[in-house]
Amino acid sequence: LNPFQWSVRVYYEDTxxxxxxxxxxxxxxxxxxxTEWLRARGYSQAQLIQNxxxxxxxxxxxxxxxxxxxxxxxxxxxxTAQVSGGASVYFEQExxxxxxxxxxxxxxxxxxxxxxxxxxPKRIPVTLRExxx
Amino acid sequence: LNPFQWSVRVYYEDTxxxxxxxxxxxxxxxxxxxTEWLRARGYSQAQLIQNxxxxxxxxxxxxxxxxxxxxxxxxxxxxTAQVSGGASVYFEQExxxxxxxxxxxxxxxxxxxxxxxxxxPKRIPVTLRExxx
Amino acid sequence: LNPFQWSVRVYYEDTxxxxxxxxxxxxxxxxxxxTEWLRARGYSQAQLIQNxxxxxxxxxxxxxxxxxxxxxxxxxxxxTAQVSGGASVYFEQExxxxxxxxxxxxxxxxxxxxxxxxxxPKRIPVTLRExxx
Amino acid sequence: LNPFQWSVRVYYEDTxxxxxxxxxxxxxxxxxxxTEWLRARGYSQAQLIQNxxxxxxxxxxxxxxxxxxxxxxxxxxxxTAQVSGGASVYFEQExxxxxxxxxxxxxxxxxxxxxxxxxxPKRIPVTLRExxx
Numbered sequence: 001l002n003p004f005q006w007s008v009r010v011y012y013e014d015t016x017x018x019x020x021x022x023x024x025x026x027x028x029x030x031x032x033x034x035t036e037w038l039r040a041r042g043y044s045q046a047q048l049i050q051n052x053x054x055x056x057x058x059x060x061x062x063x064x065x066x067x068x069x070x071x072x073x074x075x076x077x078x079x080t081a082q083v084s085g086g087a088s089v090y091f092e093q094e095x096x097x098x099x100x101x102x103x104x105x106x107x108x109x110x111x112x113x114x115x116x117x118x119x120x121p122k123r124i125p126v127t128l129r130e131x132x133x
Numbered sequence: 134l135n136p137f138q139w140s141v142r143v144y145y146e147d148t149x150x151x152x153x154x155x156x157x158x159x160x161x162x163x164x165x166x167x168t169e170w171l172r173a174r175g176y177s178q179a180q181l182i183q184n185x186x187x188x189x190x191x192x193x194x195x196x197x198x199x200x201x202x203x204x205x206x207x208x209x210x211x212x213t214a215q216v217s218g219g220a221s222v223y224f225e226q227e228x229x230x231x232x233x234x235x236x237x238x239x240x241x242x243x244x245x246x247x248x249x250x251x252x253x254p255k256r257i258p259v260t261l262r263e264x265x266x
Numbered sequence: 267l268n269p270f271q272w273s274v275r276v277y278y279e280d281t282x283x284x285x286x287x288x289x290x291x292x293x294x295x296x297x298x299x300x301t302e303w304l305r306a307r308g309y310s311q312a313q314l315i316q317n318x319x320x321x322x323x324x325x326x327x328x329x330x331x332x333x334x335x336x337x338x339x340x341x342x343x344x345x346t347a348q349v350s351g352g353a354s355v356y357f358e359q360e361x362x363x364x365x366x367x368x369x370x371x372x373x374x375x376x377x378x379x380x381x382x383x384x385x386x387p388k389r390i391p392v393t394l395r396e397x398x399x
Numbered sequence: 400l401n402p403f404q405w406s407v408r409v410y411y412e413d414t415x416x417x418x419x420x421x422x423x424x425x426x427x428x429x430x431x432x433x434t435e436w437l438r439a440r441g442y443s444q445a446q447l448i449q450n451x452x453x454x455x456x457x458x459x460x461x462x463x464x465x466x467x468x469x470x471x472x473x474x475x476x477x478x479t480a481q482v483s484g485g486a487s488v489y490f491e492q493e494x495x496x497x498x499x500x501x502x503x504x505x506x507x508x509x510x511x512x513x514x515x516x517x518x519x520p521k522r523i524p525v526t527l528r529e530x531x532x
Binding site for chain 4: 018020023049055061062068116119
Binding site for chain 2: 283289290297331382385
């Protein structure tokens with residue numbers, strides 16, 4: 001199974017005074033990749049809120065920082081997902097730099113399906129679940 | 134009339150690879166100061182949405198960047214406001230560095246009162262208007 | 267003369283509790299577009315710092331917010347630039363929503379060429395200047 | 400041993416279209432608290448870069464999101480640190496809401512001392528180490 005790949009460019013807004021991407025930048029890039037992974041399966045987060053009354057929310061995240069990304073770097077985010085029987089999706093995501101293929105950060109993220117109004121866990125609807133697998 | 138003063142500390146998250154505060158950082162600091170100006174008059178933005186169904190939104194902003202702020206700098210934001218008869222509040226805001234008194238950025242900002250549901254302009258309610266003047 | 271066009275997708279990180287893009291988001295999107303305008307002319311900001319010892323920094327910015335962008339919107343940023351004889355580049359930039367062609371924000375931005383070490387104004391080198399015009 | 404406590408207010412910039420603090424916001428708040436923990440021991444990050452040529456960088460982070468924070472919430476970040484014999488500091492940090500005492504997020508973070516020029520691991524100098532314990 002091939003991971004889903006998404007490209008991200010590093011801009012000034014992503015860097016800090018250490019000259020590298022600020023540590024939450026990688027986590028934002030991973031969220032963009034998960035959003036595009038979802039879109040590639042036919043769903044947008046805005047539609048999920050409006051049409052299904054649900055949203056996905058990170059409940060647990062573990063990330064290892066391996067090497068820093070720098071201004072103007074072109075990065076790739078590789079994402080693989082495992083959809084649980086219930087209300088969770090488990091992602092493994094890796095960011096690497098295109099120019100030298102160096103892995104920069106790796107994360108394991110658990111995302112929960114929530115009712116958009118109450119923010120309580122909600123079973124992933126069957127149609128959505130089948131689209132995601 | 135004394136301006137309303139609010140302190141802000143510069144953290145890594147606010148800086149960029151140029152070693153200084155990223156240019157939108159000053160604008161975020163000014164928004165914090167407007168929020169605290171409002172709170173000092175007895176209103177929070179969360180309450181305004183829930184209880185009055187209104188929110189304040191920036192419609193026009195002009196900012197001059199004079200000198201850069203750096204990591205760990207302690208800054209002050211001075212704010213003066215003029216409440217219009219209708220749906221707008223006009224702010225003049227200045228950020229300066231506490232250590233040397235240097236002015237770093239000056240802005241003129243027009244904020245509009247909007248209906249929180251429709252995002253259309255809404256006359257500032259009289260009670261709120263009197264509290265703000 | 268055609269403006270330089272750059273696409274931006276709105277992610278959760280760009281939005282706020284008002285349900286729309288936070289007001290500094292549009293300004294960050296415009297900076298991405300200026301960076302890509304520069305790259306399309308053969309220069310990256312990282313290279314300019316390392317090879318030429320210079321960086322571009324916003325000195326003045328005026329922005330009008332017309333309509334809000336929302337989660338998952340695909341936006342276009344149109345940029346036109348005028349390079350001065352000295353140390354400044356003047357940009358006019360407009361963001362509009364692809365789906366309905368609505369203009370969302372318009373800005374005039376003056377960017378100065380600075381010495382990367384001293385952060386003092388520096389005349390734009392002739393080779394760079396010719397590439398930018 | 401009492402944890403180090405630091406207060407953070409939630410502003411619009413910290414929230415997202417889900418109506419709550421965006422998931423990297425809690426991680427930024429924790430970094431502010433670590434910076435203030437350092438300052439309370441007599442050191443600033445800017446001084447460490449300039450005077451000692453070193454900086455602290457996150458190498459591993461695990462966070463659990465328990466409940467969402469909302470606009471205008473006043474939060475407290477509790478931090479406890481363990482300084483290793485070598486180049487690492489291990490933090491346990493918890494964010495809770497002042498109004499109801501609810502814990503919102505808990506994290507374990509490993510921060511490494513790096514040479515500011517090479518970004519390679521560097522043993523924490525003895526004087527600094529003694530100040531941190």
